[in-house]
Amino acid sequence: MRFVNWIAAATLIAAASPLVAQETQDPAEALREMEIACAGAEELWPVTLCGPVILVDPNSREAVANRPGGSLEEHDGVYRGEWPAGMPVANTALSWEGQQWAMVMLPLRGDRFDRLRLLAHESFHRIQPELGHTIADPIAAHLDEMDGRVWLRMELRALAQALESGGEAGQAAVLDALAFRTMRQGLYPGAAEIERQLEAHEGIAEYTGMRFALDVTGEDIERAAGLTRRFEQRPTYVRSLGYGTGPAIGLLLDRYQPGWRDGLDGAAIDPGGLLFAALPAPTAVSEADVVARAQLYGLDAVLTEETERAERIAAERARYLQELVEGRVLVLDLPDNLLLFNPNTILSLGDHGNVYPGAILMGPWGQLTLHDGGALAPGDRSRATVAAPETLDAAATVDGPGWTLVLEEGWRFVPGARQGETRLVPVGQPD
Incomplete structure (x- = not known):
């Protein structure tokens, strides 16, 4: 293949x-x-x-x-x-x-x-x-945590308001967005760098798409603000952050720092940092002040919604841990990292990796398509784990729990590293 x-x-x-x-x-x-x-x-x-x-x-x-x-x-x-x-x-x-x-x-x-x-x-x-832009594709697991989601939603609402507003009101909304960002990133060590990478990769790409469409169609910036608000409705943000924050940050940089695209250092693009630098340094505010500002953007309602979601996600994580970490599984090597996925459905399992529901996995052994359930993969997506039946026999087409594998000739199933684990290896290769 x-x-x-x-x-x-x-x-x-x-x-x-x-x-x-x-x-x-x-x-x-x-x-x-x-x-x-x-x-x-x-x-x-x-x-x-x-x-x-x-x-x-x-x-x-x-x-x-x-x-x-x-x-x-x-x-x-x-x-x-x-x-x-x-x-x-x-x-x-x-x-x-x-x-x-x-x-x-x-x-x-x-x-x-x-x-x-x-x-x-x-x-x-x-x-x-x-x-010369560095391409990175990390998973921001902290954006699946309740506090991470709450403060991202506050930031998105403030960014949308900033796009819709001008003058002092617009600038105040930008400063609110940056305060909510600072609050979020301060809760999770390493979060700022992960978010920077996502915004430099997908965020700049989505800003480019948004800027291009606005210029060509002549639509008003309210269209971009509406899409920023709509992004908040996505079920997960762990891989798709840049699609939500990137366009708004880029368009606001167009307003406050024209020419910001010139001479970007591709290895260290930081859209959020550029927006911080484009505005007068905000007056130091306490955590209580930030919470009070967030009340203006509907903080209490968001907290209620996120509390309910956290309970649902805890049950979903427990199910995937039982199926894909403790249960009977098939482990597939992905030497070309070909795991096609929906970025709106990824679920973090912490140190175990991330679950990609409905993914398509491809390797020299063939193609596995998930119809139900998910595949568990580490951050580099060099392999993937799916739930497996008690027995697996090599055939042109193999059906498993919620998936179908189209198997290339010359491959066979062998026991894996732990009890209940199965792997695919070329015929003739030792177990």
């Missing part, structure tokens, strides 16, 4: 887009629309966003591209064909056939703003290496 070089973390959904059904757009028309918009838009970065884009249907594997590649054939100004079997389909960026590509899954949303935002987001991931 041949794999591509994935530049950005591959996700199974348009993580930056609203999770609702909408009228879809013809792929060829969408590519032409993006080409025209990109050619006429302001250049946001030293490297142009205009470049190879490929749209792929994960079910039919139909591919439509704006550049030639592989066996794709030209039809009416675009290139059509079938995406090669065995190669993943995701919203991501990749190196394929000697070119860097932005890939977006079909169907595309009918809303022009959301469509352009997603295409520009993935196009930014395509140029990230050329810009």
